[in-house]
Every structure is written in C-alpha cells, then in structure tokens.
Amino acid sequence: MDEQSEWSAENKVVIYPFTQNNLTSRTHEEYINAAREAKKKSTRKENISVNGIKGISALLQIFEYPSQIIFDYMHLVCLGHMPSLIKRWCQSIDRSTIRSIDSALDQLCLPHNVNVPFLDSILNASQWKAKNSRLFVLNV
Numbered sequence: 001m002d003e004q005s006e007w008s009a010e011n012k013v014v015i016y017p018f019t020q021n022n023l024t025s026r027t028h029e030e031y032i033n034a035a036r037e038a039k040k041k042s043t044r045k046e047n048i049s050v051n052g053i054k055g056i057s058a059l060l061q062i063f064e065y066p067s068q069i070i071f072d073y074m075h076l077v078c079l080g081h082m083p084s085l086i087k088r089w090c091q092s093i094d095r096s097t098i099r100s101i102d103s104a105l106d107q108l109c110l111p112h113n114v115n116v117p118f119l120d121s122i123l124n125a126s127q128w129k130a131k132n133s134r135l136f137v138l139n140v
C-alpha cells in the first residue's frame with residue numbers, strides 16, 4: 001500500500017482517495033489515428049491494440065466515434081452494473097446463504113420460452129452471460 005491509500009477493515013478493501021483530473025473524451029480523429037497505428041503494428045500472428053482499439057473498422061466511415069455510438073442495456077446493466085452489485089452483495093453474506101441462493105437459482109421454474117439455466121454460482125456472476133443477468137434483474 002502506498003501512503004495515500006487506506007485499509008478498510010469493515011469492507012476488507014484498500015481505499016484510494018479521489019483525485020480530480022482533467023480527462024477529455026476521445027475524438028473521432030483520435031480513434032482513426034489509433035486504428036491506423038494498431039493496423040500498422042499488427043502482424044498476421046498478433047493483433048496489437050492501441051488505446052483499446054484493435055484496428056480499422058468499416059463502421060469508422062459511417063459513424064463518428066465516440067459521439068454517435070449509443071450505450072446499450074446489455075453492456076451497461078447486464079454485463080457491467082449487475083455483476084459488480086452481486087459481487088458486493090456476496091461479500092456481505094455467509095457461505096450457507098450463498099449455497100441457498102445457488103440452490104434457488106438452480107431450481108428456478110421458468111416459462112418454456114425462457115430457457116436460461118444458471119450454470120455458475122452467484123459468486124461467479126461476473127462470468128455470467130448477459131441473459132443470466134437480465135433474468136436475475138427482471139425475474140428473480
């Protein structure tokens with residue numbers, strides 16, 4: 001731990017102070033430049049990512065990144081927010097409760113048109129498919 005961090009015994013985590021920064025959003029031109037650089041650095045055997053961009057997409061000619069890209073429910077809620085909430089909930093309950101939740105999810109009776117089995121424990125919610133998180137949010 002560095003001198004700015006602080007241990008929270010209650011939450012069992014290291015807490016770092018918030019630092020104000022002056023980050024700016026990427027521009028379309030920065031996306032294109034990063035895509036070109038990634039393409040130039042990549043080989044047949046290895047794809048190189050530059051600032052999280054793996055190469056030139058045909059969509060760069062149609063959409064202006066990032067301003068014309070929409071945020072979607074699946075990525076924001078089902079694969080982002082819900083797994084982190086479930087992880088926090090699981091940290092505050094004991095193993096027997098987790099086993100009973102897993103058992104309840106395993107025995108869940110769903111309509112025939114909702115064929116979504118919970119194959120993993122609730123402890124592995126970060127590995128769930130989006131359909132599992134969606135079912136958990138909307139129906140459990």
